[in-house]
Amino acid sequence: MGPDSARVAIVGGGFGGLAAARALRSAPVEVTLIDRRNFHLFQPLLYQVATGGLSPANIATPFRWALRRQANVDVVLGEVRDFDIAGQRVLLGDGSIAYDHLIVAAGATHSYFGHDWQALAPGLKTIEDATRIRSRILVAFERADREPDPERRAALLTFVIVGAGPTGVELAGALAEISRHTLRHDFRHIDPGSARILLVDAVDRVLAAYPADLSARAQASLEELGVSVLLNTSVSAVAEGEVTLETRGEPPRGVPCATVLWAAGVQASPLGALLASRTGLSTDRAGRLAVEPDLSLPGHPAISVIGDLSSYAHGLERPLPGVAPVAMQQGRHVARRIRDQLRGAPAAPFTYRDRGTLATIGRARAVADFGRFHVSGFPAWFLWLVVHVMNLTQAQNRLLVLTQWAWSYVTYNRSARLITDGARPSAESEPGSGGSMH
Amino acid sequence: MGPDSARVAIVGGGFGGLAAARALRSAPVEVTLIDRRNFHLFQPLLYQVATGGLSPANIATPFRWALRRQANVDVVLGEVRDFDIAGQRVLLGDGSIAYDHLIVAAGATHSYFGHDWQALAPGLKTIEDATRIRSRILVAFERADREPDPERRAALLTFVIVGAGPTGVELAGALAEISRHTLRHDFRHIDPGSARILLVDAVDRVLAAYPADLSARAQASLEELGVSVLLNTSVSAVAEGEVTLETRGEPPRGVPCATVLWAAGVQASPLGALLASRTGLSTDRAGRLAVEPDLSLPGHPAISVIGDLSSYAHGLERPLPGVAPVAMQQGRHVARRIRDQLRGAPAAPFTYRDRGTLATIGRARAVADFGRFHVSGFPAWFLWLVVHVMNLTQAQNRLLVLTQWAWSYVTYNRSARLITDGARPSAESEPGSGGSMH
Numbered sequence: 001m002g003p004d005s006a007r008v009a010i011v012g013g014g015f016g017g018l019a020a021a022r023a024l025r026s027a028p029v030e031v032t033l034i035d036r037r038n039f040h041l042f043q044p045l046l047y048q049v050a051t052g053g054l055s056p057a058n059i060a061t062p063f064r065w066a067l068r069r070q071a072n073v074d075v076v077l078g079e080v081r082d083f084d085i086a087g088q089r090v091l092l093g094d095g096s097i098a099y100d101h102l103i104v105a106a107g108a109t110h111s112y113f114g115h116d117w118q119a120l121a122p123g124l125k126t127i128e129d130a131t132r133i134r135s136r137i138l139v140a141f142e143r144a145d146r147e148p149d150p151e152r153r154a155a156l157l158t159f160v161i162v163g164a165g166p167t168g169v170e171l172a173g174a175l176a177e178i179s180r181h182t183l184r185h186d187f188r189h190i191d192p193g194s195a196r197i198l199l200v201d202a203v204d205r206v207l208a209a210y211p212a213d214l215s216a217r218a219q220a221s222l223e224e225l226g227v228s229v230l231l232n233t234s235v236s237a238v239a240e241g242e243v244t245l246e247t248r249g250e251p252p253r254g255v256p257c258a259t260v261l262w263a264a265g266v267q268a269s270p271l272g273a274l275l276a277s278r279t280g281l282s283t284d285r286a287g288r289l290a291v292e293p294d295l296s297l298p299g300h301p302a303i304s305v306i307g308d309l310s311s312y313a314h315g316l317e318r319p320l321p322g323v324a325p326v327a328m329q330q331g332r333h334v335a336r337r338i339r340d341q342l343r344g345a346p347a348a349p350f351t352y353r354d355r356g357t358l359a360t361i362g363r364a365r366a367v368a369d370f371g372r373f374h375v376s377g378f379p380a381w382f383l384w385l386v387v388h389v390m391n392l393t394q395a396q397n398r399l400l401v402l403t404q405w406a407w408s409y410v411t412y413n414r415s416a417r418l419i420t421d422g423a424r425p426s427a428e429s430e431p432g433s434g435g436s437m438h
Numbered sequence: 439m440g441p442d443s444a445r446v447a448i449v450g451g452g453f454g455g456l457a458a459a460r461a462l463r464s465a466p467v468e469v470t471l472i473d474r475r476n477f478h479l480f481q482p483l484l485y486q487v488a489t490g491g492l493s494p495a496n497i498a499t500p501f502r503w504a505l506r507r508q509a510n511v512d513v514v515l516g517e518v519r520d521f522d523i524a525g526q527r528v529l530l531g532d533g534s535i536a537y538d539h540l541i542v543a544a545g546a547t548h549s550y551f552g553h554d555w556q557a558l559a560p561g562l563k564t565i566e567d568a569t570r571i572r573s574r575i576l577v578a579f580e581r582a583d584r585e586p587d588p589e590r591r592a593a594l595l596t597f598v599i600v601g602a603g604p605t606g607v608e609l610a611g612a613l614a615e616i617s618r619h620t621l622r623h624d625f626r627h628i629d630p631g632s633a634r635i636l637l638v639d640a641v642d643r644v645l646a647a648y649p650a651d652l653s654a655r656a657q658a659s660l661e662e663l664g665v666s667v668l669l670n671t672s673v674s675a676v677a678e679g680e681v682t683l684e685t686r687g688e689p690p691r692g693v694p695c696a697t698v699l700w701a702a703g704v705q706a707s708p709l710g711a712l713l714a715s716r717t718g719l720s721t722d723r724a725g726r727l728a729v730e731p732d733l734s735l736p737g738h739p740a741i742s743v744i745g746d747l748s749s750y751a752h753g754l755e756r757p758l759p760g761v762a763p764v765a766m767q768q769g770r771h772v773a774r775r776i777r778d779q780l781r782g783a784p785a786a787p788f789t790y791r792d793r794g795t796l797a798t799i800g801r802a803r804a805v806a807d808f809g810r811f812h813v814s815g816f817p818a819w820f821l822w823l824v825v826h827v828m829n830l831t832q833a834q835n836r837l838l839v840l841t842q843w844a845w846s847y848v849t850y851n852r853s854a855r856l857i858t859d860g861a862r863p864s865a866e867s868e869p870g871s872g873g874s875m876h
Contacts, residue, residue: 037856037857038576038580038855038856038857039856039857055493055494055495055496056493056856056858057493057856058493060856062624062855062856064621064624064625065624065855068623068624069623074626074627076584077577077580077584077857078584094584095584127856127858128858138476139515142476142515146514146515146516146532146533183502185506185507186500186502186503186506187502188512189512403841417476417500417503418475418476418477418494418495418498418500418565419475419476419477419515420494420565420566
């Protein structure tokens with residue numbers, strides 16, 4: 001491969017970006033994968049890290065490791081500052097990357113719908129989010145155990161999860177299991193099983209993207225686990241120690257609670273708006289860029305946008321959802337398009353092949369939608385387990401995660417319940433710091 | 439057990455405190471274990487977390503889990519602010535714990551010998567230290583890969599470890615393995631194997647607490663791995679990007695390096711000085727409290743001090759070293775003494791049974807000192823592995839760590855090499871933040 005081979009820059013190493021890089025393995029191109037982190041994150045299992053079932057390293061694969069046998073990829077740890085469209089360069093904090101083809105796969109983050117609730121109601125997108133949420137949950141139980149006042153103790157044992165999509169459902173199910181089983185014998189002054197777990201959503205069912213029968217089964221499973229599902233209910237205020245809920249047709253009510261977790265809105269990466277302003281395009285309300293049938297940006301055939309940052313609606317009632325299979329298929333499609341183009345072949349349009357979706361609710365509880373077939377209960381959960389473990393990129397991670405799960409399944413144990421990173425109760429309740437012990 | 443049973447407060451859940459709590463299992467006492475963290479840390483393996491071989495959860499056991507079957511123990515997550523000696527209470531940020539017997543096992547932290555080098559040369563005592571050091575090491579390689587200037591690149595690939603005790607030797611060996619093997623195929627612009635690893639100590643041999651023949655064998659093993667051992671050498675200055683070394687009889691010289699790790703001095707927890715001031719006693723230069731033959735404080739039979747915070751020198755040339763076996767035997771001794779006292783039996787003096795010490799240098803390299811027998815190489819390493827894995831408190835952790843090690847041994851892989859917690863290169867080099875991608 002000489003200096004004349006086409007240069008492909010990929011921004012973001014999530015499911016879409018990594019799939020594109022891998023699919024370019026045997027293409028006569030030089031690929032540069034740019035990401036702020038040095039690892040690919042298997043986001044669907046992030047809730048397991050947040051609830052102490054897995055360690056961060058179990059669901060993260062260093063890019064350099066994942067791509068070590070692919071000589072035509074260079075990994076750059078860096079943050080994108082701007083795009084020089086005319087000059088065909090991605091500008092980083094400390095240099096720039098020239099490209100002939102640019103693939104932007106920068107993903108999405110939480111949306112608080114304009115509210116400033118990040119600190120009070122953390123969302124779950126990064127490893128740090130997950131360890132922070134884990135610490136918060138555990139600290140709430142620890143503080144409850146030492147709280148003499150019954151009302152304050154009840155508030156410490158109340159967990160509100162906003163958003164009943166897959167992440168919210170998974171978090172609620174895992175929290176129910178922790179409080180009913182994992183922590184059962186851990187405390188002397190409280191019964192962790194008395195914790196209230198409220199799963200709140202503004203629409204009229206959980207897992208709204210799934211068929212109605214699976215939503216109903218998921219809700220029944222959650223309720224069996226002890227989760228209170230509050231539908232048609234939105235959050236109108238979040239304050240320290242209290243959240244205000246408004247169920248349709250009822251007056252607002254305050255719910256005292258120490259822990260609010262955000263699993264509601266999604267907003268595309270700010271790189272979408274930046275790219276739009278540089279190309280004279282605009283984003284939709286969620287910050288996504290509409291793409292051509294071949295996933296390129298209108299008027300910019302050298303730039304493709306894939307995954308959660310793109311909005312693909314050609315021939316569809318509504319745009320494709322922001323899920324891993326869409327991003328991965330789009331990454332592979334763009335790679336194929338680039339290879340075709342280098343051979344002078346025309347660009348084919350992208351079509352999404354929906355192979356079904358799976359959501360888990362807890363130990364041996366899940367729902368799966370394969371179009372004509374709907375599966376729930378243990379078979380769906382087992383399928384979910386196989387699909388997720390098989391998709392963990394590193395062979396070692398598969399082995400470790402399986403070991404961990406087999407053990408957890410038998411014993412209800414969650415070994416990774418460590419409180420780290422300054423989220424200790426004293427640090428939260430009193431800013432001053434006294435004696436020290438390790 | 440009625441309200442009249444004796445109350446034992448234990449400050450610190452390290453090796454000493456946890457051993458004391460466990461040894462009181464069947465005693466007619468009510469135990470309160472107080473710690474700032476919610477988990478017991480298996481510190482001897484912390485260097486494996488710092489070098490990406492293990493995840494934090496692999497070497498940490500939540501106290502509540504470790505003590506879940508012991509009904510007479512209450513775990514309190516809190517920070518000790520003071521001791522009320524006359525009133526027999528431990529004062530926390532949010533309340534106090536009354537005691538009839540107090541066991542202080544608050545451990546030790548780094549000593550920089552009066553220098554303010556914490557930020558420039560981090561030490562290795564906590565989980566956060568370990569993940570921070572891991573990120574620093576990995577970021578140095580990442581930055582080197584993008585650094586065009588050869589001198590700056592060489593500085594990024596220079597790692598200085600201060601202190602050639604067990605921790606320094608283990609860190610140096612692990613770093614050598616990472617650069618020579620784990621990262622070998624990971625970078626396109628640098629050869630990680632060209633990294634310089636300098637292990638510096640002011641005395642004339644590594645592992646100075648071991649017999650001289652084992653020191654020599656450890657040094658030979660380190661040098662085989664590619665570590666440069668600089669003896670009779672002290673650090674006279676640490677600055678951003680440079681450390682100044684002074685080898686005895688030579689003029690000081692600056693060594694450009696991006697990463698300095700501190701494994702030199704140890705200073706007892708500040709709780710030692712606080713306890714000394716409240717009891718009218720004094721500490722030694724390392725902040726430790728001298729104890730009576732039965733491990734109680736002079737003049738205060740209700741207070742025992744054990745582990746790294748205590749200095750026990752009765753009948754010995756020098757005080758017992760700050761290692762886990764000493765702390766554990768002391769914890770068990772104090773528990774036995776309390777039980778004896780409750781039965782009216784006299785307090786027996788403590789005697790340490792030295793069962794040998796082990797230090798590892800890397801893959802299949804270690805040294806072991808059993809008094810008359812000195813072992814090195816693979817047999818010592820295998821012994822080290824068995825002892826450490828068997829001592830990991832949770833059965834699941836044992837299984838996971840063994841799986842992880844077996845895999846690492848075969849493949850040289852270290853899967854936990856994640857850069858987390860804001861130690862990313864852009865965050866370090868440029869305070870401003872630009873675009874965002876997940």
